[in-house]
Structure formats: C-alpha cells, structure tokens
Amino acid sequence: MIRLKNIFKYYSNKFLKTYVLQDIDLDVQQGEFLTIMGPSGSGKSTLLHIIGMLDEPNDGEYHFLDQPVHKLTEKQRSELHKNYIGFVFQSYHLIDELTVYENLETPLLYQKVKAAERKSMIADILDRFQIVAKKDLFPNQLSGGQQQLVGIARAVIVNPKLILADEPTGNLNSAQGEEIMTLFKKLNAEGATIIQVTHSEKNASYGNRIIHLMDGRIAREEGGK
C-alpha cells in the first residue's frame, strides 16, 4: 500500500543542511498496524506528515496505492489524501467554532457528500462512538478523552484506508488512553491500515509492527512481515 524509497528530508540554513530524515525505505501493507517510535527529534512526525502528504520529501520516491505521489500535483495529492487518509492528532485539533456534529460534517463537505447521506453518516458514527449526546456541544465543553474520540470519529467518518495518528494518547490519562487504543485496535481489525507515532511501549503493543527511528534513520524493526 505504501512504498517509501530513499526518502530524504532536510532543512537548509544558509550553508548548513540539517537532515531530519535520511534514506528512509519503508513498505507498509494493507491492514498493518504500524508504530513509529523514537526519541524527540528523531523525525517521527515528519515521516508521518510525509506519509500523510502534508509535507514533501526533498528527495526520494513515494508510492501510495501504486500512485507516484512525488510526481503528482498539489491538487491531485490533496484529492488522494482526502479520499484515503484520516488524521488523528495529539492535541485533537477540532475546530473550536464548530460543534461536534459540525466538526464531523466538515470532511464530508470537502468530499462533496450529499446532505441526506451526510446526515446518516454522522448519525452512524455518533452512534458507533457513543457520543450522540454530545453532538451539539463545542470542543471546549468536552473532556480531553471525549475530544480525542471526536477527533478519531472525524478521521474515520470518510472510511479512510489509512489512519495516521500522531501521539493520539499523549494528552490523555491512562484510562482514556486505553480506551482510545482499544478503538484503534478495533478499527484495524475492521480493515483499516493504521500508522501511529508514540513514545509509549504500551501503545506500541496494540500494533503488529514497530519501527524505531534514530537521527532520521530507521534504527531497527520489530514484528511484522
């Protein structure tokens, strides 16, 4: 599903190039639950953003579902990304001015889903995540765990083939974290490919493959294949 080949990412500061990612090769199959681990500054988030097409590598090839992402225009990439990828963030990133219902609706609007269909999809997801009662609340009226629940619901509402999660439990207490991770496990079982970035060994254990990043390189790999 994902094939990264010789990916380089660096920031130039006058004469100095600071490498964030160096020569990354990575294949991810459909249905995998991959965890990216590593210390701060090892390039985990950057790698996730490149996979999620929010950032571009300086060098290297990226094939997503057999499409050469590195050759596509911004618009094509945007199209690909919005149809196949869902994002979950450490700090939830809900839109403060919108209610839970409207936050869930936003990606559907960008996918030009018809009104009636939107309604049923949102009703469905609210139900699945058991947050029907919260649908008219604004994000700041929810607890962190509830916000992240909405964040995930928003990511999966469009049935993405790939879910990218950047420290999804980083701001949550352990009980909430567990709940979220169980949810990811379930989504993975239902067929979604998941890539998460985390510091926590415990969270990593929910997945079936781990790569360790160190100074922008893949240092070692566990499980999988």
Add this chain to the structure above:
Amino acid sequence: MLKNYLKIALRKLSRNRLYTVINVLGLAMGMMCCLFIFLIIKYELRFDRFHSKYDRIYRITTDEAINDVSSYTMGSPMPMAQALRNDFPALEKVTVMFYTVNGLFGVKSESGEIKRFQENEGIAYVEPEFFKIFDFPWSAGDSKSLSEPNNVALTKNLAKKFFGEKDPIGQTLRLDNQIDLKVVGVVKSFPVHTDLPFTAMISWKTLPQTGMNVEAWGNMMSNANTYVLLPQNFSPEELQSKLPALRDKFQPDELNKNVYRLQPLGDIHFNGRYGNYSERTISQLTLLGLGVIGIFLLITACINFINMATAEAINRAKEIGVRKVLGAFRTQVMSQFLGETFIITVLGAVLALVFGELLLPVLNSILRLKISFGLFDNISLLGFLAALIVVVSLLAGLYPAFVLSRFAPALAIKSKMSKGFGGGLFLRRGLVVFQFFISQLLIIGTIIVTMQMDYFHNKDMGFDKAAVVIVSLPVNDATKLQTFHTELLRNNLIRNISFNSSSASSGGRWDADLKHNIRGSEENFVTDLKFADTEYMSTYGLQLIAGRKYVPSDTISEFVVNETFAKKLGVAPHDLIGKMLKLGRRPYLPIVGVMKDFNSTSLHEEIRPCLLATRRTAYYEAGIKINMQGASEALRYIEKAWTAAFPEFVYSYEFLDERVAGFYREEQKMSQLFRAFSSIAIIIGCIGLFGLVSFVAAQRTKEIGVRKVLGATMRHILMIFSRELAVLIVAAFIIAVPIAYLIMNKWLENFAYRIEIGAPVFVLAFISSAMIAALSVGYRAIKAALANPVESLRYE
C-alpha cells in the same frame, strides 16, 4: 459547505467582538463616504443632462478685453439671436433670454385685495423657441403663446403659490407694480439639476416695457443670454469661425473687440469662468478630487481590514491546518476567508447606509444641495453599492485570504507559526504608512483651508463691515428716499445711513469706461464705479488720504477715487485733486478726493481702480450703520420705516458681514468637506491602530511579562510600542509634506489674497497626527505595561 462557512464566520465574528466591531465600523465609514461622494458626483454630472438635444445646445459667451484686463461673461448682446437667425438660417433654433434676479408679483385676490410675492430667483424673459431647445414640458397651455407680449408661463409650484387651487390659466399678475401679465401656461416644475432654474417665464416681447433697450449691441449684460441649437452633424467650430465676422458686421466701431464663443451645454455646470443661474459651478477637477478622497478613504478602511486580518492570521493557523488535513483545497480555504470578508463588508455596507441616511441632511446643508438617497428607486446607487461591496471584499479580503491559505498544514497544526509569518511585516508597515500619509495629507489640507478662511474673515478689507444693515431701495424717487431717510434718523440706534449703488464690497461690479487728460492727451481708462451719497464713506469707514468728500448732489458732479486709481495713472494722490474725468457723454468733472484702498470685491481679486460719485437714480441700496447693542430693535424699526416708505414692496435685509462671508461660500463648503473627510480618515485610522495594537499587545503578553520579570519599567514597555509607530509616522510625514504643499499651493492660487504655507502648518499637522496615534495606542499599551507578569506567564 456554504452553510458551514457562514456558521463559522458568524461564530467567529460574534466571539471576536473587538475585531468585528473595528472592521465593520471602519469599512462602514469608508463606504459611507464613498456613497456620499458617489451621490455628489452623480448629482453634479446630471445637470441638464435630461434635455434630449443636450449635445447640440450651445450658449454664446463673451470674452471682453478692456484695456489689458480680460473679463468673461456668459452674456451676449441681445440682438445677436435675431442676427444669427437672419444670417445663419441653417441653425436649427436660436433663442435669446433675459434672467432677472428678483421681481415682485402682485396677485389680486377675489376680494380685490392685492397679495404681493417677492420672488428672488427664477424670473426669465424667454421666447417660445426656448421650449423647443430645452425639454421643459408644459402641462397646460402652449409655448406659442409666449410670442405675444405680457404673457407669462408659471411652473406648477409657483402657480400654486400664487393662486392656490384655482386654475391659473387666464389669471393676471402685476410685475414690479408696473407690468401686467396674463398667465397663459403652466410648466412642469423644473428638476433640481438644471442650471436654468426658472419659475416664471415671461414673454420676451414684454422686456422693453421694463425700460430695457433690447436692440442695442453695446448693451452687454451677463444675464442676457443667447442659446443655439445646432442641426445634426453641424460642427460648432464652423459656427464659431463665423462669429468674428458677425461681430464686425454689427459692432464695427467698438473699441474693444469682444470674442464670442460657443459654450456647450455640458460645460455650463463645470466652468466657473462664465457661471450659470444655479449660481454654482463645480469644476471637474473638484469632482475628481472628491473621487480621489473617496478612494483614499476606502483604501484606508481596507487597510485596517488587511492589517487586522493578517495580524489575526496566527490565531487561525490551526483551523486552516485542520481544514487542509481534512481535505480542503487551497481555493476552498481562500473562498472561505473571502466569504468572511464579504459578510463583514455587507455588514459594513448596511451600517454605511444607516449612517448615510442619518448624515445626508448634514451633507446637504453643508453643500447646499438637494441630494436624496432613495435607495430603492435609484438603480445606479444600488448598483454602486453592490459594486462597492464586491470591490471592498476583494480589496480587503484577497490578500489575507491568500496569506492564510498559503499556510503549510504541517506547520500550522504544530502552531509553529512565527509572528512575522502572519503576512509580510513589511507590507503591514507599508500599509500603516500609507494610512498615516492619507490622514496627514487631509490634516494639512484642513489646516490650510481653515487658515485661509480665517484670513478671509479677519483680513482688513479697508472698510468697516460690522453692524451695517443693507436694505434694497426699490424706487429712487427723491421724496420717498427723503422720507425714508428722515424716518430712519429719528431713531438713535441708527448711526449712519448711506444710499448707494452697492455696498463697499459686493459680489457684482459696475465697470465704467472713462476718458481723462491727465497725462497730456486724452486716454481711455477702465474703473469700477460706485454711486453713493455723501454718507457712504462714514457709513463704511472709508478714509480719505487727500482732498475732501464730494458735495451733496442728485447727479454726478464730483468724483472721489481710490489709491489704486492714482497708482494706475502713475500720479501721486494729492496731485490727482482737481484733475478732470469724463464719464460717458457727460462733461469733464473734477476729482475732489482720494481715499485709502479697500477691497470692493471678494479677496479672490486684486483691488482695482474705483470711482465714487453721486447719482440718485442709481441708488439701489441703503447701508445703515446701527448700534449692535440694540440690533433687534433697530432692525424692527428699519423694517417699519421701510414698509412705510415702500408699501407696495416686500421687505428683506442683509448684514454686510454676512454678504462678505457669502463671497467665500464655495471655500466654506470646501473647508467643511475637508474637515469632515479628514475627521473620518482620522477616525478610521485610529480604529485601525487601536485594533492593531490590541493584537500586538495580546501576542506579546508573554514577552512583556518576561521583560517585566527581568526588570523592565513601564517606560521600557511603552517604548516597545511607540518606537516603531514613531518611525512610521515620520516616514508618512516625509511623503505627505511635499505632496500636500504642491496641492494646497495650487489651491491657494485661486486667491489674490492668500496665506503663506509655512513650517507651522506642517509642525501642527505632525503634532496632531502623532497625538492622535499616541492616544489610540496609549490605552492598550499602558494596559499591557501594567499587566501583572505573573498572570501573563501562568499559562505557559
């Protein structure tokens, strides 16, 4: 999608009240000014446009060259129309008309009692052709009947005023107690936007009954006009080229060759050189200037918006990042922000209409216009408003939308947006400089216009303009004048009375061509002429510098001249005493006195030679010097005495200082407009600064907290805010000064007597704009400086 945008926009706006209020208010004021300026320009451009033959109508004007001084008049010799008709049969229509300033109409009521109406405008003597050239439709009667003498057509309004609900056709009127007129037609009341604002049109053939010689070519009056309607495809240049020959044919002996010109109807409202009967011309340059001010104000308001939006961008970075992650295209983000701008602009426009509706009467009274809003029956205004909304939305919204949508989602989400990223700091500074530039330009303009106005009011014109009441003398019969005079003198509130042809300073001028022999041979000399009794000089406080006053007389017997008269002749004042002048066909008569110079017209013009003489039959006015302590009693007394002396006329009076102030009405309007627009520009600028500083203060709360913890005093913190601002103000000032200087100097050239633009003007402008800036920034800056650092750092 739209609903989602709208929802988020409205929630954002209601949550960010300060931001919303500042933007809406600023845009509303800018847009209101634009609407006003649009209305003014449209109103002015409409003048006389409604005539279907607009493009083919020309007025014949006259350029007279007397000695070396040229003067321009909209008048032409009265026999010219007939001459043109005879010599140029190809012309479609030619007509002559005569406008009189005032007339007294007597209407006999059914009880036989005579009601009198003093009309101070709108009376014209016209031929039937007038209505063939201009589109003033008749609602009753036929314009042909104006070919007979003693017929008159009235506008609907005037007819109603005279006769009430009675049918006016066939009724009779008596004009100035001497001419009987029969009403033969009713004309639809003329629209306000015409320079021919007539209400009573008397047949041309009636004019000789007033004593006017309508056959004389030499009888040049500015209110005798010739209008020509050219046939289709007939070039005005062709007729123009034949006018000199016409002049030579009919005026072969004239010393001073007049130049007759064809002035297009479309030029009449805009050409101040010749004037018109709405007594108001406005140059296209002034209209252009207004337009530019309007655009400036709008830009200022848009700049506020751009500044605020880009400053606020950082706060919105996260939302944009999220939206992009959720699959929004850049264009979708842009359209969302443009949509928000659009909503703000619409709110601004609604508010602008509300402000406009409230302030329109003020504008009308300042400008003495009759503009109405009539939004819904005024398609062009609606269209303009719509266009304005679109232009402002784009102007204000495009750049912020561009900047905001450019955010890279990965960075935006991580809140890694640096301060400068919110859209070029350079650009924002540039915009603030531009705003200051505009407001300083307007402030300098306002100061200079105001100073010039003060100069007009306070300059010593060489005579005493205080406490002089002017009343007209409708008849100059010797006994009546004597009765009036004696009656007035019985009241001790009345100090001096002078009967004369015009006050010491007056709007009109009486030119006289005289002969003298002072330099050895007989020469021609042109001078201003005033006829006045012996009390003239004491009433108006004019001073003799040589010789004596003339002796009382009913006819011209002796002359008093002014200093300039002597100067122009190159003779010392005391040497002029006893010299002889010949005025018209009269014999040579002596100069007996020379008086100090005074401004006999407005300060637009230099002092000209002036000649004073007695001549009872030319006394049209009385100047009455009163004791201002008892002004109201004195006025009542004058009215009583006047009405007793001239029972068949309608009384009115004027103060000399008001008359003088009236010379500068256009400038007065200009200065009021300037003041209004610069206040608005300043308010918009202040709002913008206030908003900007509020944001900067919010963003730098932490920095300020840290600085205070490190020991910064209040003064240090205030410096942070004021240093940059000071640089911007100075930069704007450096640009504004030379431009303002050039423009205002050009404007001052309109006046023979004018102020010098000196450094104090600019210093004052600089200080005031710096003060205004300091005030709008100060509150927020002090608040930020006083904030407890513990509070601001707690959440970090």
